[in-house]
Amino acid sequence: MALKAQVLYDFAAEAGNNELTVKEGETVTITNQSIGGGWIEAQNSRGEVGLVPEDYIEFSKPLPSFSGAGTTAPTPSVGNVASADLSFFDAYAPASAPAQTQASNGNDPWSVWNTDPSGGANNNNWASNPEGTQTGKSAADPWGSVSQGHPQAYQGPGAEDDEWDDEWDDVKSSGGYAESESGDGGAMQRGGAQGSSMKISLNKFPGFSKSGPDLYLLCKQLAKGKERLLIYMGEVGPVWSYPETQLDCVVADPKKGTKMYGLKSYIEYQVTPNTTNRPVNHRYKHFDWLYERLLDKFGSAIPIPALPDKQVTGRFEEEFIKMRMERLQGWMTRMCRHPIVSSSDVFQLFLTYKDEKDWKMGKRKAEKDETVGVMIFSTIEPEATDLDPVEVEQKCEQFSRFTKAMDDGVKEILTVGNEHWKRCTGPLPKEYQRIGKAFQNLSSVFTSSGYQGESTLTDAMTEAGKTYEEIAQMVAEQPKKDLHFLMETNNEYKGLLGCFPDTIGVHKAAIDKVKEGDKLVATSKITAHDKVTMAKRVSTMSYSLQAEMNHFHSNRIYDYNRVMQLYLEEQVKFYETIAEKLRQAHSQFTTM
């Protein structure tokens, strides 16, 4: 019997990819579910049959997950993409994604611990699918504002890890389509996905989902491992202990590798830490693995920013690789700058493993690590005296206010910047071009006058016209030189800020738990001693949050100083060059 489905978003088929163009609200008949790679074969009312992104349609009954998905997927469509430039930053702008894809816990960052059905349902899915399209969507924007692109056709839920990642290393099969969705969509998905994945790691512990950080707050004995994360009192307040020399690394020299006798291809990046100066090779899937480990281990205490989305922009292989590398570099630099993350075993392993065997061993060890989720707080040791719960709550409130406000500010810049990008690459240069043409046309009319002594004027006017054509080109190319970095930095911060609701959520939950301490004692759910312990541990959590905020602030000040300087520097050059060109053109005219 035929399975009907509802189309959620418009999709423009790309010629030659046997895709099917569908409109939002249209009903289609599913003719083949086992295409894989996030694609589905469907038939529309006119009997036309073609491939449609799975996530663009809503089924009456759930789909089975496909193993080996994607290997047979067609090149994704770029049909709905205007231009590389536009589409790239379209991603930054709050897209008009349907609100219903926002799960309740996505809409209210502070209700993150409510057992949300969709959220819950997604956890298993998530466990087997690090990309977590569904989860990503449901919690796409933890602030609740709708700022997510269309779901991405190119993510088969439950697709077996190694398989889909090869697909993702294989540029050819990604390329264009990604453009219209990439950047923000991805970043925010990971931002959201992280919230969910954090739940997963916590879910490893029974009864957690109900009581959040209880596991840490109430566990009888904190096993003293070799891990000790110290917090000192600095000038600005609680701070992590920073290493003597700042760790850093260079991501470079992407190489295309193949496996299975060249049947599958992937990109390998060379990562060289400044400590050993010895390069190690990593594929995107390894970065992704590292991200998952850091998320599990530190996510409750430290916002782990999203990895650059798999589908970064770039119509062509070179562009694609360059862009992904640039963003991986940015992500690695941020991780290196974090004292806790950079000094962790798993991060060190990633940067300095000696050989395949070493890597495999380290991998297994990291995956077996039990000190994850809220248990990370058990390794944190503040040197300062305990804070009373009231102060803890005040700090927590302050941080959530600030991060929310900054998230709004960053999004405003991204929106405005995106519009400015469009104008600079669209109408504005066209206009300067037409001004240039108009001058040149009039000049050539003058040349036809047959009047003597015309040439000085006509040459000068032609020159002026050409100058405005040059200005047109300059205007169109400028955003790549300055706005690009302003957008990238703000986009990075948008992703980072998207992680805070979850991080702060853990603290909120802990605070609430402490608040009901008396009641719990009264009903003898816990002992009086437990209650004292909880207060002590919530104080530790607060110090950790403060240390993290101070780390965030110092980095923020550095980053925004840098990016603003770079932006203004390039802007100055831009306007000076134009002025110079025009001065040149002006000198061609004779005063009579």
Place this chain on the structure above:
Amino acid sequence: MALKAQVLYDFAAEAGNNELTVKEGETVTITNQSIGGGWIEAQNSRGEVGLVPEDYIEFSKPLPSFSGAGTTAPTPSVGNVASADLSFFDAYAPASAPAQTQASNGNDPWSVWNTDPSGGANNNNWASNPEGTQTGKSAADPWGSVSQGHPQAYQGPGAEDDEWDDEWDDVKSSGGYAESESGDGGAMQRGGAQGSSMKISLNKFPGFSKSGPDLYLLCKQLAKGKERLLIYMGEVGPVWSYPETQLDCVVADPKKGTKMYGLKSYIEYQVTPNTTNRPVNHRYKHFDWLYERLLDKFGSAIPIPALPDKQVTGRFEEEFIKMRMERLQGWMTRMCRHPIVSSSDVFQLFLTYKDEKDWKMGKRKAEKDETVGVMIFSTIEPEATDLDPVEVEQKCEQFSRFTKAMDDGVKEILTVGNEHWKRCTGPLPKEYQRIGKAFQNLSSVFTSSGYQGESTLTDAMTEAGKTYEEIAQMVAEQPKKDLHFLMETNNEYKGLLGCFPDTIGVHKAAIDKVKEGDKLVATSKITAHDKVTMAKRVSTMSYSLQAEMNHFHSNRIYDYNRVMQLYLEEQVKFYETIAEKLRQAHSQFTTM
């Protein structure tokens, strides 16, 4: 019984002027036709009653013409005007005027001598109504391209001369509404109107309308008057004889005068020629009188550019007067620069009359002048030998090609410039403003962080934000500083070029006449001697046209050199200032 009418164009009512907003195609009921001043009281389907520009609606039966029109008119609307700047140059752009308002002779400049009914019908109208809405419209663009604004609400057809001119001197009753129509609309109207008015002057002579320049070509004896317009052979070919010292004058010091015990007010301008340095006073109506005289006398040989339209832009009295004065100055300067016009009795009278009596006498004399229309050629004496008709025709063709091509080129600049003006005063500054606001907003979020050592960054970001707000303002104000003059000059040339089809048309007609010379002799319509005379006289006409073209070219080269220099100079300043401001902003950020 109720008179129904059809709305021709959208009209947005201005608040407080009891106007009525109407949409194109809407049917309204006329509730009061005797408002005057080009306004009508109408009621829409929703029963709302208000004033609508008379020319915006189409009646089933013609309206009576109102004497004293406008005296009771409300302040005309600026409701459909976005901003003074926009509306001003909207006028330059080819507006979407209904094509049917183009009379056939308007569509084909070279059929200008066909006796066109509408053209003919308008002549009388024109005689009694120098503003000639109808005529102006019908021949609005002699090149045939539709480039006329909406008809102007503020012209009571047949309004008695002295009346309307007082009205037009009285700024209050003009002002705002004019904006949306002025400039080009007016200029081209006069350009077109001139074609018609030339016919009038020629029509003074029986049988002319059929045979164009016959009067001159075939008149038995050319009365040798004191007037002798010599043409010399210069380097560039035939040239007028230029005076030793270039005549020039300054139009300044507009004063509001009143008459009829202050019931009527008008503006008087002080005109001071560089010859006597003695100022004389003139009202707009006097300039208009001069224009009509020059048109009658020289129009066949010399394109007399349109006077600045009565309804020049300016929402406020000061703006209005300033703008009109600027344009009157431009017109006078151009007339002064013309050797034939500037040395004519009527022009000298205008600049140097001693007293009221002197003025009145000179006026009467000028109005009695018989050497007008094509008879001006009878006063022209070329020093060179006669040209053969073939060469005459080639020259004529060349000039018409060039002037047509230049007219297109000029219009292109006006269109592009108009769009650029809109962008610079509209979306662009808004965008820079939003960029500035975005920086400042993020800065104030940062200030709320409670983190130490924040101030340097936040101050710098606020500074940068303010800088972009300043840039926004600069962008919005720049067009007034440079584009304005580029537009004014091109608009002036557009008006001038609009006169050429008529001037060249006279020559075409003459050439055709000579061509049929043999036939005329054969049918003994003319004698063999007449035929020789015709050829000789057409050669004289050709020399005059060549002298005029050479005069046009040398002025054109001077004008465009000047305006391009001025434009580029201001553009350079503009971009340099922006660069400097941004350099300032950049220096606020600290490198760490």
